[in-house]
Amino acid sequence: MASSPLNQKSNFHARSNSLPSRPHPLVTQIDEHLCRLKSNESASSSSPALTRNLSGLRDLYELVDNLLQLPVTQKSLAQQCNDKQVNELLNGSLKLLDACGVAKDVLLQAKEDTQQLQSILRRRRGNESGFTNEAKEYLASRKKEKKLIHKALKACKCGFSRLENDGEATFSMLREVERVTFTVFESLFSYICGTRMESESTNWSLVSKLMSSKRVTYKGDATETNEFENADSVLCAVIGNKSRKSEKVSNDDAQIVFQKLESSIQDVEVGVEYLLRLLIKTRVSFLNIISQ
Template sequence: MASYHTRSFSFPSNSHPVADHLNDQLCRLRSSQGASSSSMTNKLTGLKDLYKCVDEFLQLPQSQSQKGVDEVLDGFLRLIDICATSLDVLVQSKERLLDIQSVLQRRYNGGLNFTNEFSEYIKTRKIVKKVVKKCLKDIQEVAKINEANATESKLKDVQLVTVDALKSLLSYIGGSQKSNWSFSKLVHANKAQKETKSISAFDAIDSTVELSQLIKLESEIQVIEQDLEWLFRHLVKTRATLLNVVSN
């Protein structure tokens, strides 16, 4: 990664109303992310509110010099890459699910064979799980770097909260890493699997395929995809703004 040690920055601490607002948003997000009842869409919506505060925070005048700008900039760059990959695997999964949904709708009317579509879905899910596993390892590195650095920074706190949300998202998309697929299992899953409350929506589809589940999951993915696109754009914007602050 590039180094920016020749330039440094600092922003007002808790003495400014904007910083206070950012603190409140960080506390609210930490609380909601720790709650098992918080949905994936709620967590991503919380990030929207957080990054709106970050926009205001970056407009504050700089004060005395502060080290660690390179870690902050590199952290945002890693998050941008991970967010882009998350969006990519989400879209891949959605496309395969739409294929299956289309075939199921036609099958109910005409008895079509849909083995090929399920084979493609299984292939895609295996690829997605491998990518997700790597992303989870990469995102943990962002957390370790921020936690290991002693420099206090609101922006590092923002990154850590973003890391937690993206980890939850990747786990949601990847589902169980121990899935053992077969065509018959997908079509004829046992009742106990259907009634398991703790599994994710993707795990439910990986276990058994029902049209109603597919329609529900497609709706969830649509909202998450829009939120992820927003987050990606704002991560890019935040890093660009920060680079501009450092350069001036």
């Protein structure tokens, strides 16, 4: 009987007597990518960190699809996965597709709202009045986005918190890929939501810090910067603290905040769109295998 190229000694701890001692190179690479992404699970959900993780997921799914194209992988999955396992994998991939679609839509809306605010700020040209309504509209749109995100997270979370690693090795690996993907989505959604503004004093504390530390906030290391939170803080300040002249947010200050936000959204958006295509491709590959 021909030896399978898969290996039970990977991190998935699947039990199978048919697996040899030496793993296929693709399995080793996938395992390494999974370990790398897991090590970043507790990292800050900043734009640079998310961009790196989305890039890591892209590379991971490309390797997974290459593995799924191997005849021995297809034979192993078709013969050893039962209906329950197949349904779990398909349901998981569908949840991830839905979550990725929500992320794409929310990022697109956020980018459009940000561009509109920048256009308004440019037209004002030093006029500090009449911006409150636009700020309220932006924050109202943000509130809708957060509701969509919370709903998507709730729908996606069930099924990824606990995995059963007693199935066929490739199945266990694919389920682990889905779980790691979900953790990246959690970080992505956390980044988009930003930090909830707790009070007027909290708003102005952050705004004051932004205005007095532009070098760090706008040009420095952004690993701990959440551009969505910065924009929300500035607009909350515009709405709730118009009379506080000493800490007034100028057009130039606001422009810098929203330019930075738009740039960050574009970086993350590219990764999300690419990942969405790969999620679809992987699901189609698996459907083709089990339908043979």
